Amino acid sequence: MTIPLLSPFPGKPSVAFDAVDTWVFDLDNTLYPAHHDLWFQIDARMKGYISELLGIPPDDAFRIQKEYYRRYGTSLRGLMIEHGVEPDAFLAHVHDVDLSGLDASPRLAAAIEALPGAKIVYTNGSERHARNVLEKLGIDAHFAAVHDIVAAEFHPKPTEEAYLRFLRAHGVDPTHSAMFEDLARNLEVPHRLGMVTVLVVPPDETIAARESWEFEGREDAYVDHITEDLAGFLETVARQAPPPVSEPG
Known part of the structure; x- marks a missing residue:
């Protein structure tokens, strides 16, 4: 197999994508490279x-922010939960960010288009933010x-209830889907439900860019694949996908 991945377990058999017909992607630091400053803007x-x-x-606010996260x-x-904050105002404020540094990615667009089946973004952020980022990319x-x-x-x-709500809302069969995430802990439940899991990490990532706990789980069994190159990974997956079955004429 030529998929450009970093195996979390040397010698672990690679999990195939043959049965996948729904491709689920996290947004921030997954569909765009983590070196862009969008998340840093949101964080600030x-x-x-x-x-x-x-x-x-x-x-003190930053400490509370990360503790709650x-x-x-x-x-x-x-x-x-702790302060009765009204969510719409919060989401509008934190996602009012400058997207000018985010460039279109024709290679990623072509790789996503080539995947057989439906593609869905699943984010803990707002739909408006997601739509703005997807359009910019x-x-x-x-x-x-x-x-x-x-x-x-x-x-x-990463709560199980959240994933079950997602699956029901979109009629997704987890045994025929794949989940792409930049946080390993967000892949534990999808893996348990039967999804193929892919951890997307930036090349030469340093711990200074994240909280130390965000690195936890990267070598756990619920991570099926790890890649530093999402577009390259998807290109290879699409090449290896079985051809669509033609309906009888």
Whole structure:
């Protein structure tokens, strides 16, 4: 197999994509390279929002932001539970970011288009943010739907309830789908439900760019594939996909 991957387990048999007819992609740091500053902008706007909301210094706000992120799946979920925050205002504020540094990716667009079956974005962010990013990348036409945190009724990944809501909402059979994510912990439930799991990591990533716990799980059995090159990975998967079955004339 020539799929450009980093095996989490030396000698582990590669999990095939033959049965996959639905391709599910996280958005931030997955469909666009993590070296872009979009997530850093979002992160900074969250910190500022929490600092102003709670009347605390930015450093204290950042600590609370990350504590809620780890404990509840998103900082927003923690703010809703702990402080009764209204989610629409929060989402509008934190996703008001500058996309000018994000370039279209014709290669990624072609690779996604070539995959057999439906493609869906599943994000803990907002649909508006997702649509803006997909349009900027030039890949929006290839996705059948965006499942955001509002559609999830604010139940975020990585909870099982969140994934079950997603599967029901879009009629997805997990045993015929694949999940692409930049956080290993968000792949544990999909793997248990029967999805093929792919962890997308940037080349030469350093721990300084993330919280240390975000690296946890990368060598666990629920990660089927790891790739540093999403477009290249998808190109190879598409080449290896079985040809579509022609309907009788």
